[in-house]
Amino acid sequence: xxxxxxxxxxxxxxxxxxxxxxxxxxxxxxxxxxxxxxxxxxxxxxxxxxxxxxxxxxxxxxxxxxxxxxxxxxxxxxxxxxxxxxxxxxxxxxxxxxxxxxxxxxxxxxxxxxxxxxxxxxxxxxxxxxxxxxxxxxxxxxxxxxxxxxxxxxxxxxxxxxxxxxxxxxxxxxxxxxxxxxxxxxxxxxxxxxxxxxxxxxxxxxxxxxxxxxxxxxxxxxxxxxxxxxxxxxxxxxxxxxxxxxxxxxxxxxxxxxxxxxxxxxxxxxxxxxxxxxxxxxxxxxxxxxxxxxxxxxxxxxxxxxxxxxxxxxxxxxxxxxxxxxxxxxxxxxxxxxxxxxxxxxxxxxxxxxxxxxxxxxxxxxxxxxxxxxxxxxxxxxxxxxxxxxxxxxxxxxxxxxxxxxxxxxxxxxxxxxxxxxxxxxxxxxxxxxxxxxxxxxxxxxxxxxxxxxx
Numbered sequence: 384x385x386x387x388x389x390x391x392x393x394x395x396x397x398x399x400x401x402x403x404x405x406x407x408x409x410x411x412x413x414x415x416x417x418x419x420x421x422x423x424x425x426x427x428x429x430x431x432x433x434x435x436x437x438x439x440x441x442x443x444x445x446x447x448x449x450x451x452x453x454x455x456x457x458x459x460x461x462x463x464x465x466x467x468x469x470x471x472x473x474x475x476x477x478x479x480x481x482x483x484x485x486x487x488x489x490x491x492x493x494x495x496x497x498x499x500x501x502x503x504x505x506x507x508x509x510x511x512x513x514x515x516x517x518x519x520x521x522x523x524x525x526x527x528x529x530x531x532x533x534x535x536x537x538x539x540x541x542x543x544x545x546x547x548x549x550x551x552x553x554x555x556x557x558x559x560x561x562x563x564x565x566x567x568x569x570x571x572x573x574x575x576x577x578x579x580x581x582x583x584x585x586x587x588x589x590x591x592x593x594x595x596x597x598x599x600x601x602x603x604x605x606x607x608x609x610x611x612x613x614x615x616x617x618x619x620x621x622x623x624x625x626x627x628x629x630x631x632x633x634x635x636x637x638x639x640x641x642x643x644x645x646x647x648x649x650x651x652x653x654x655x656x657x658x659x660x661x662x663x664x665x666x667x668x669x670x671x672x673x674x675x676x677x678x679x680x681x682x683x684x685x686x687x688x689x690x691x692x693x694x695x696x697x698x699x700x701x702x703x704x705x706x707x708x709x710x711x712x713x714x715x716x717x718x719x720x721x722x723x724x725x726x727x728x729x730x731x732x733x734x735x736x737x738x739x740x741x742x743x744x745x746x747x748x749x750x751x752x753x754x755x756x757x758x759x760x761x762x763x764x765x766x767x768x769x770x771x772x773x774x775x776x777x778x779x780x781x782x783x784x785x786x787x788x789x790x791x792x793x794x795x796x797x798x799x800x801x802x803x804x805x806x807x808x809x810x811x812x813x814x815x816x817x818x819x820x821x822x823x824x825x826x827x828x829x830x831x832x833x834x835x836x837x838x
Contacts, residue, residue, distance in 0.1 A: 386543060389455035389685040396543060406574055409563045413505045413532040414461075421502050421530035428528055429476050434473040434555035436595060437597065439465055442551070446516075450544050450679075455638055455685040455721065456505045457676045462548050463752075468516040472524055474803035475824065479528045482821040483828065495835040500828040502530035503605065504581035509572050509595070510545075511586040512687055513537035513642045513743075514669055518586045518609065519808065521818035523562065526827040532648055534580070536565040536572050538587075540687050549670075564658055580604065580825065583743075587611075588642075588741075589812040590769075592683035607816030611741045612769030613648045615762040616798055617784065618660055619755065620653035621777035628774050630661035635667065635772070635798035637725055640686055640746045645770045645792070645799050648656060649738050650749045651758045657751045661729055664749065665710050668725050673716065685721040686744060695723050695744045698737040702815035707731045712745070733764055736828060740808060741767070755780070768810030772798040791817075 386396040401409070420428070439446065447461035457466075467507045482500075487498040515537055523533045537545030545564045552562045565571055569591075576583070576797045581758050582605040586596050592608035599606050618636070622628055636647040652660045676684035686692060692715050699713050702750045712726030723800055725745055731738050731748035762771055762784075772794040773781035785793035791808035794800070801807055806817040 384539060384542070386453055388452055389687055390719075392719055395452055396681060398542060398566055399570050401565050401574075402409070403574055406571070409534060410505065410566065410578055413513045413534055413563060417502070417505055417530075418533040419559050420527075420532065420558050423530075424813065425480060425528070425530075428530065429479055430557055431557050432476050432524060432528060433549055434556070436469050436476070438551045438555055439472075439503050440469050446544070449547055450515070450541070451676050451684075453543050454515075454687045456687075457675055457684050458644075458689060462637055464514055464516050470518045471517070471520050471803040471819070473530065474634055475520075475524050475819075476738055479525075479824060480822070482824045483529055493837050495833075495837070497833040497835065499833060500529065500825060501831055502526075502829055503829055505532045505534065506582040506584060506827065507534050507536065507575045507578075507580040509536045509542075509575065509583065509585045509587070510538060512540035512554060513623070513639065513644070515541040515544045516548075517801075519545075521609075521823065522584045522586075522768075522827075523548075523802075525818070525824045527557070527562070528824065529827040531581075532561045533829055534563055534565055534575070534787035536567075536575060539568045542566055582606070584816075584818075584826075585609070589814075592814060593594055602784065605816075605826070607818070608809075608814040609816075609818065610769075610812060610814035611743065611767065612644055612646075612813045613739065613765050614645055614770045614790075614798075614810070615649045615651065615724070615765070615768040615773070615775070615788070616647045616754075616772040617758040617775065618650070618652045618656055619758075619777075619780065620655040621776045621780070622656060623776065625656065626660045626663045629660055630667045632772075632774070632798060633664050635668045636747045637671075637745050638799060640683060640723075640754060641747075642687060643799060644741055645801070646743075646793060647747070647772065647798050648742055649761070650747060652763050653751045653758070654751050654753055657749075661710070661727075662751055665727050668727060669711060671725070673722065673725070683722070683725055683745060686723055689719070689721045691744055692721060692723055693748050695726070695742060697726070698740065698742060698746060699726060699736075700730060701736045702728050705732060705735050707735065707737075707748070732759060737767070738779055741790075755784060759784055762788050766812045769813035770798070794795045 712724035
């Protein structure tokens with residue numbers, strides 16, 4: 384399997400893919416190692432995870448270089464991702480005892496009722512390329528804290544990073560055979576679905592998530608899917624700092640080249656603020672530098688996947704054919720690398736692909752709306768439900784709008800952010816189940832009820 388640098392289109396590594404035999408051997412190692420890890424006190428497991436986090440922090444520069452070389456994000460954004468992962472681990476380790484320890488729910492003179500959170504066993508983590516550290520940490524850290532063993536299948540576009548993660552776990556002192564990496568493309572992931580894992584945790588597209596869920600349903604094991612989105616954002620007419628809001632929301636749409644599950648993908652602006660907002664938004668986008676992701680000050684690097692260029696071109700062509708106006712960008716950048724110009728479209732309508740289908744790239748449509756009711760109608764018109772954002776000077780107004788939108792996360796005067804203290808979950812085609820927060824810690828456990836009658 385070849386690893387290609389998306390900025391140069393040069394091969395940077397050649398790896399040997401796993402096959403059915405090697406995957407079975409890895410599963411056997413995981414199965415054999417898990418019971419001893421489960422038997423270790425939670426405090427000892429926390430110590431190992433903290434060592435892993437310290438190694439992430441100490442090796443940020445080198446790890447950022449590896450990540451940037453295979454996914455194309457600017458070095459500063461790669462470093463930000465690793466620092467973000469360290470922050471999430473801090474919350475997870477700091478709250479593991481609180482949420483994974485046994486709980487006495489009721490106690491009387493002759494009876495104790497207790498919940499024990501047992502690990503699932505051996506889980507498969509089929510992960511994503513856009514944020515391999517962040518979406519990985521969401522799964523394999525709480526899984527290990529809870530006493531599980533993990534087979535980690537990184538995307539083929541982030542395999543070098545996956546191997547670095549495995550190396551750091553070994554260096555941190557994790558028991559041998561508790562965290563192993565599966566190398567390969569989608570066919571390797573498909574093989575995992577036929578194996579006897581005790582849980583499946585996937586991050587990626589709705590199409591693949593639906594396939595995985597249906598494939599493993601008969602096993603009656605947990606199967607969580609963190610899928611994509613078509614996340615809407617509304618700018619109300621009571622906002623005052625147009626320039627600041629335009630800058631923040633442009634970043635929410637275009638950070639990491641728009642390759643984020645929770646990127647802003649549709650923008651609705653009250654007609655009274657529309658013209659000023661659009662002008663400020665376009666000016667902000669045009670001020671950002673495109674170039675080699677290793678260069679200082681670059682905001683836009685290449686897309687990670689060459690195939691996504693055709694998807695974005697099709698969305699832009701469809702919008703223009705249906706009457707949209709192209710304000711900037713709109714096509715692949717000239718020269719080597721998978722670069723696509725940051726693109727802003729106005730005059731968009733709800734039937735355009737750019738307002739309905741996930742873009743996962745630096746393309747945004749901005750629509751004028753008459754009032755809050757019109758904004759809500761447009762925000763709700765989707766098969767996805769990951770996040771939704773409202774910018775307004777009135778929290779009650781914003782909350783009233785967000786309550787009407789079926790999404791796992793609501794933002795007021797912010798967007799495109801994740802907190803380890805809050806559950807990360809999707810609705811509809813954005814998936815189901817939760818990572819992070821107490822829900823995410825317990826997602827890798829099976830609760831057992833004990834009824835103890837005292838003699």
